[in-house]
Amino acid sequence: MKINIITIDGPAGSGKGKIAKYVAKKWKLKHLDSGIFYRRIAYIISKKKINPIDKITIKILINDIDQISSQKNKILRSEKISNIASIIAEYKFVRDFVNTQQKLTVKKSKNKNGFVIDGRDIGSVVFKNANIKLYIDVDVNIRAKRRHKQLIDMGEKSIYPKILKDIKLRDKKDKSRKNSPLVIPRGAYIVDNSSKFSITQNQLNIIIGKYINGKYWN
Ligand code: C5P
Numbered sequence: 001m002k003i004n005i006i007t008i009d010g011p012a013g014s015g016k017g018k019i020a021k022y023v024a025k026k027w028k029l030k031h032l033d034s035g036i037f038y039r040r041i042a043y044i045i046s047k048k049k050i051n052p053i054d055k056i057t058i059k060i061l062i063n064d065i066d067q068i069s070s071q072k073n074k075i076l077r078s079e080k081i082s083n084i085a086s087i088i089a090e091y092k093f094v095r096d097f098v099n100t101q102q103k104l105t106v107k108k109s110k111n112k113n114g115f116v117i118d119g120r121d122i123g124s125v126v127f128k129n130a131n132i133k134l135y136i137d138v139d140v141n142i143r144a145k146r147r148h149k150q151l152i153d154m155g156e157k158s159i160y161p162k163i164l165k166d167i168k169l170r171d172k173k174d175k176s177r178k179n180s181p182l183v184i185p186r187g188a189y190i191v192d193n194s195s196k197f198s199i200t201q202n203q204l205n206i207i208i209g210k211y212i213n214g215k216y217w218n
Pocket residue numbers: 012013034035036038039082085086087089118119120121122170174
C-alpha cells in the first residue's frame with residue numbers, strides 16, 4: 001500500500017513544526033521533523049568537538065552511523081546546535097544520509113494513516129510525490145522575535161539583534177546552497193503564517209479533508 005504523506009516546508013521559525021503537530025493530531029498521522037536528524041548529527045559533532053567545516057572527519061563519522069533517532073530533545077534546540085546544523089546541512093553526503101533515514105523511518109512505520117513531515121526540502125526533493133504539500137512563510141523580523149522569546153523561555157541567553165542576524169544568515173544558507181536549497185515545492189499551498197495562525201485551522205482541514213475523504217487519497 002502507498003503511504004500517505006503531507007509535506008510542510010519553510011524557513012527557520014516559520015511555525016511549520018506547530019502546524020505539523022496540529023495536522024498530525026487532527027488526522028492521526030505520524031509527525032516526522034526532518035530537522036531533528038540534522039540537529040542530532042550537529043549534536044554529535046559538537047560533543048566530539050569536531051570542526052563543522054571539517055568535511056572529511058564528518059564523512060567518517062556519518063559512515064559509522066547506522067541509524068539515527070528522530071526523537072525530539074530540548075538539548076537539540078540550542079543556538080549552537082542550530083548553527084552547526086545549518087553548516088553541515090550544506091554537505092551532500094549529510095543530506096543523502098538524512099534523506100535515507102527519513103525514507104527508512106516512513107518505510108518501517110506501522111502507522112497506516114501516513115506521515116506529516118516538515119523541513120526545507122521535503123516536498124521538493126525527499127518526498128516529491130507527496131499527496132499534499134504546504135510551504136509556510138513568515139516575515140523574518142517576526143520569526144526572529146519568536147525565536148528570541150523561545151530561547152528566553154528555554155532559559156538560554158538571547159540578544160535579539162544577534163538572533164535576527166543568525167536567522168538571516170541561516171535563511172541565506174538554506175536558500176542559496178547548491179544541494180537541495182529551500183524552495184517553494186511545485187504544487188505547494190503557500191501559507192503566510194505571519195499572524196498567529198494565518199491559515200485558519202478550518203481552511204487547513206478543508207484542504208486535507210478533501211484528500212483524506214476524497215478520491216485523491218490512496
Ligand atoms: O528545522 P530546523 O531548524 O530544526 O532544522 C535545523 C537545520 O537543518 C536548519 O538550519 C536547516 O539548515 C537544516 N535542514 C535542512 N533540511 C531539512 C530540515 C532541516 O537543511 N529538511
